[in-house]
Amino acid sequence: MKVTFGSTRLEKLLTDPVTRQRRLGAERGKKVLLRLTQMKVATDLGELSRLPQARCHQLGLDRDEQFSVDLDGPYRLILEVVDAPVPRLDDGGIDINAVKEVRIVEITDTH
Numbered sequence: 001m002k003v004t005f006g007s008t009r010l011e012k013l014l015t016d017p018v019t020r021q022r023r024l025g026a027e028r029g030k031k032v033l034l035r036l037t038q039m040k041v042a043t044d045l046g047e048l049s050r051l052p053q054a055r056c057h058q059l060g061l062d063r064d065e066q067f068s069v070d071l072d073g074p075y076r077l078i079l080e081v082v083d084a085p086v087p088r089l090d091d092g093g094i095d096i097n098a099v100k101e102v103r104i105v106e107i108t109d110t111h
Helices: 007-014 017-024 028-039 043-050
Strands: 003-004 066-070 074-081 101-109
Touching: 003 007, 003 028, 003 043, 007 017, 007 101, 017 028, 017 101, 043 066, 043 101
Parallel strands: 003 101
Antiparallel strands: 066 074, 074 101
16 A cells, blocks of 8 residues: 655654654654554555554544554554545445555544
8 A cells, every 4th residue: 555644744753763763752663663564565445454453443523534543552643545536335435445545644642
């Protein structure tokens, strides 16, 4: 799956080892690297969502077209679908098995 970033600042935070360790700490930094690797190896969002440790799930309400992926504690990577148009199921939901590109928009405590 193709992974892009919402900003160059976020890309540096997540991909530069020194910046990642300094700003996120050792444990969260390792989780970020693991999740980035899992996303890049996955062929689609459906494959990522089948990894139990990632707990990838669609958010609701005003974040309906975004997905959350576990890091550590309450922290999550927030992704949005880049594919245009967004692949949909007959019931209107997002067809995660057809999503081939995501953008990481933030790391946040969603709780």
